[in-house]
Amino acid sequence: MTRRSYDIVIVGSGAGGGTVAQELSSLCQDGVRIAVLEKGAKLRAEEFTGRELEMAQVLYEDAGGFLNAERTMTLAFGSTYGGSTAVYTGTSLPPPEHVLQRWNVPNCTFADVEQRARKFMTENNVHFLEGKWINENNRLFVEGCEQLGYRAQQFPVNLKGCRGSSLCNLGCPNQAKQGTDRVQLPRAERNGVEVITRCEVLRVGEKTIFARVHAKPPGGKGEPSPWQAGDYQIDAKVIVVCAGAVNSPALLMRSGMGPRLPRLGRGFTCHPAFIMVAEHGRAITNFVGHPKSFYLDQFAQSDRFLLETCMYFPFTTAKAMAGFGEEHSRFMRAFPRLQMILVLACDEVNAYNRVTVDGSGRPVVHYRCTPEVMRALVRGAITSAKIFFAAGAERVHLPVARCATIERTDVERLNQIAEHPDFMTGKISVSAAHLQGGCAMGRGPADSVTDGFGRVHGIPWLFVADSSLFPNSLEINPYLTIMALADRVAETIRKDVHALL
């Protein structure tokens, strides 16, 4: 085993890790040695081909097919330089005030988190896309909402030089999305932070990390790791875990911290979602242009669902639709005429949903949709169907209906379906990409894993800085809030640097 030594080691390079790396990088000029350990690879610009299976394989954990323990839901999270910021759509919303108030974390005020989120909005070029770059898939959503009296809102997005490839979720082939892979990590590296890719962290010991660097597979994508393949022991005076809501709690668990942190892995939420598809009578611009430009959140409080525009790729779309056979194929063959909406439920922390590890230390996510979540998804699906028809769609694929195809002439059926939905877990393709909780902030070990600044209770040299800090569902796209919380963690470390190092 090779031994290395740093002052600060950051595990993960996504919204949390990338931010912490940048915000601590000024310490490098004082001789502080900082490393980021990233499990995934760093791809070259020309390797982002937009081909679905090929890109999913190299950018996502389990190629995007990570299943919960019940095998009823797919969890999508990035495993690459930049983490999930390399594979999301760049939607950038500051945290909602009511959520931060409900979290009620000591020393974590809405004003502070919001101010930090706005700093990153500026840094990452967050703005509204001009109208001429909005495609019909998005315009029809807005038109449908207007017809029904709903208030669709435009997503601010962190793009620079977007050409409208629509391939955001497969890694932008034009490097237009300003994730940590484009902004924070390169800046951190210029300031002297080392980023070690293909480095899987096995466990955390007392101020030390045990990790395994993997060789680049023959013919595989991405740059080789800067380190030789093999096992490493990496000593560090400060360790910041930013491996995401699945891998951060799992890492601390397999490091034996479960008994002293009874809330570890608890409080997992994920905005469970499914894709709604509708067919128009003519081709629309859908697989060109930014895919996720608008959302509808006016039902988030009353009915606990959000709607977002979206446009996915053939296999993902085929998998997302319920059923099979002729009806399924008919929608698939109509791809240029398809409009899509993503329905997300605002789930709540409960006693069952949690992250654990199996015998080999692999993360296991236990998640069951509660009746409230199912109701929210059904209401969201019915509302989406109404929006589709109001926008002129001819037929809608409604996965919560026994007969999933609803024709325009049969809109009346929607109310019957709302009364008697056919929501069968394991039949409907539920997925989630907003993974949150597991190392929640709070007051003490009885209710949380860390304090309000991400410091693990009772372990002054160990911090967490990612979405696992969320004490409950954020109810919006999480990346700016993750960056804001990571900024707080980095500031705490900077302030304490003499005591910690």
Next chain:
Amino acid sequence: MTVLSPVRSIFRAVVSTVVPEAKDLSEAGWSELLTLVETTLQNLPRAMHRQLRLSIRTIQWLPVFRYGRCFTSLSAEQRRQVLCYLQDHRLEVIRCGFWGLRTLALLGYYGRPEGVHATGYGADPRGWEALR
């Protein structure tokens, strides 16, 4: 021996029921489809390979009780009914098992460039510029 080779003919019948256009695939098309599925399966644990083969064999023999014939000998409509029975089964574990098999069939079919082309999907890294 690959994961699916002992049950390949049954898997092909399942794929053709999930995606009816698959019955028109050439041998080269089938080969490409099966390669994609096998490549995906290589990343899964061996226990799951055994479960998958058992599930496919069960699908082959389950219809004997109702139709007196195995799955590969049924008409297209009968095959569809068998898979619907599994998809809507009252036991979640059976629905999930079928969902996994269906996902593999869809991956094989729509993971191929020709499968993508047949849908009319045509995203291009050049985006709007490619549309002009």
